[in-house]
Amino acid sequence: MSKPFNDAFLKACRKEQTPHVPVWYMRQAGRYQPEYREIRKKYTFFEMSEIPEVCAEVTRLPVEQLGVDAAILFADIMTPLQHIGVDVEIRSGVGPVIDNPIRSEKDVERLTEIDPETHVATTLEAIRILNQQLSVPLIGFAGAPFTLASYMIEGGPSKNYHKTKAFMYAEPVAWKALMEKLGAMTISYLKAQVKAGAHAIQVFDSWVGALNEQDYQLYVAPIMHKIFQALKETGVPTIYFGIGTGHLLTEWNKLPVDVLGLDWRTSIQQARAKGINKALQGNLDPSLLLGPWEVIQERAKAILDQGMEQPGYIFNLGHGIFPDVPVENLQKLTAFIHEYTKR
Numbered sequence: 001m002s003k004p005f006n007d008a009f010l011k012a013c014r015k016e017q018t019p020h021v022p023v024w025y026m027r028q029a030g031r032y033q034p035e036y037r038e039i040r041k042k043y044t045f046f047e048m049s050e051i052p053e054v055c056a057e058v059t060r061l062p063v064e065q066l067g068v069d070a071a072i073l074f075a076d077i078m079t080p081l082q083h084i085g086v087d088v089e090i091r092s093g094v095g096p097v098i099d100n101p102i103r104s105e106k107d108v109e110r111l112t113e114i115d116p117e118t119h120v121a122t123t124l125e126a127i128r129i130l131n132q133q134l135s136v137p138l139i140g141f142a143g144a145p146f147t148l149a150s151y152m153i154e155g156g157p158s159k160n161y162h163k164t165k166a167f168m169y170a171e172p173v174a175w176k177a178l179m180e181k182l183g184a185m186t187i188s189y190l191k192a193q194v195k196a197g198a199h200a201i202q203v204f205d206s207w208v209g210a211l212n213e214q215d216y217q218l219y220v221a222p223i224m225h226k227i228f229q230a231l232k233e234t235g236v237p238t239i240y241f242g243i244g245t246g247h248l249l250t251e252w253n254k255l256p257v258d259v260l261g262l263d264w265r266t267s268i269q270q271a272r273a274k275g276i277n278k279a280l281q282g283n284l285d286p287s288l289l290l291g292p293w294e295v296i297q298e299r300a301k302a303i304l305d306q307g308m309e310q311p312g313y314i315f316n317l318g319h320g321i322f323p324d325v326p327v328e329n330l331q332k333l334t335a336f337i338h339e340y341t342k343r
């Protein structure tokens with residue numbers, strides 16, 4: 001018999017009361033799992049993404065192993081870019097690498113449009129399979145335009161985003177065109193995920209914290225507004241996450257998004273003190289998962305005490321799980337969160 005559907009995560013996104021604080025982990029599918037490493041030996045990252053049954057298996061694995069309250073689709077923020085003319089490859093131990101980085105307005109003009117039903121048919125098929133199998137909500141996701149653009153302009157991961165910012169300042173017309181193209185791709189890709197059965201959407205703007213508030217307002221906020229406004233039509237809850245974005249929270253609070261994801265630098269209390277009234281998600285430092293259990297528990301408890309003060313709180317890490325995190329620590333942490341917050 002299948003388990004009853006656990007909707008605690010969706011309720012928390014909507015700021016409703018829940019029987020316990022729901023929890024899931026960014027990068028809950030990945031290299032810290034021996035089973036993932038075994039599967040990954042056989043395929044490249046994008047080969048895995050092209051087999052719906054494998055995507056579904058990798059998505060389901062941590063839900064069963066850790067007991068979390070939500071699943072996140074196995075794909076990458078770079079997945080849709082391959083279909084609009086970007087030569088991207090995921091290199092082990094590095095991340096996304098792009099052979100044809102954007103250098104001019106002409107490069108932006110060359111980008112094409114996505115047709116999700118043909119281009120990402122396998123990802124959508126994985127969502128349909130998962131809907132038959134899961135008893136927790138499935139989170140669909142995409143990268144936000146700034147973060148995608150940073151890879152497309154730098155050619156790979158970066159520390160300071162100098163090329164990205166230089167392009168933004170020097171080529172404002174091309175930058176706007178790039179944001180519009182990536183925004184349209186994101187809307188179309190995410191709407192297709194919801195249509196296939198995703199119950200919620202997280203937009204990853206991992207690297208936008210590199211901008212100050214003024215530049216965020218000028219160069220990024222308009223497209224984010226457009227994306228979240230368009231997603232409102234789908235009726236599913238939306239989450240916006242970035243690293244080191246504490247200084248942007250007041251701007252983020254103005255967006256038509258339901259949940260804000262925090263990294264470990266800004267506490268739940270600090271966010272609330274800034275007047276953030278949306279649901280919040282976060283924010284245990286993932287490095288702690290390499291430490292002793294007593295310390296993990298103490299820090300998790302301190303976060304939960306702040307989060308539980310009002311409805312609309314989802315436990316997560318401040319960023320993704322590292323490859324060397326012991327699975328056992330995540331199992332203990334999940335059980336502790338459920339037990340400590342049970343009403």
Ligand code: 1CP
Nearest residue numbers: 026027028029030073074075076077092095157204206320
């Ligand atoms: O469990 C899950 O989280 C599901 C799948 C998922 C998600 C949500 C993957 C699979 N990637 C992502 C999002 C993603 N990808 C982000 C946003 C979240 C974050 O900040 O971590 C970013 C920035 C990427 C880009 C990316 N892809 C990186 C980071 C590189 C950098 O700039 O530091 C890496 C290492 C990848 C590869 C990747 N994507 C996903 C996995 C499991 C892996 C690991 C590598 C592999 O098997 O080769």
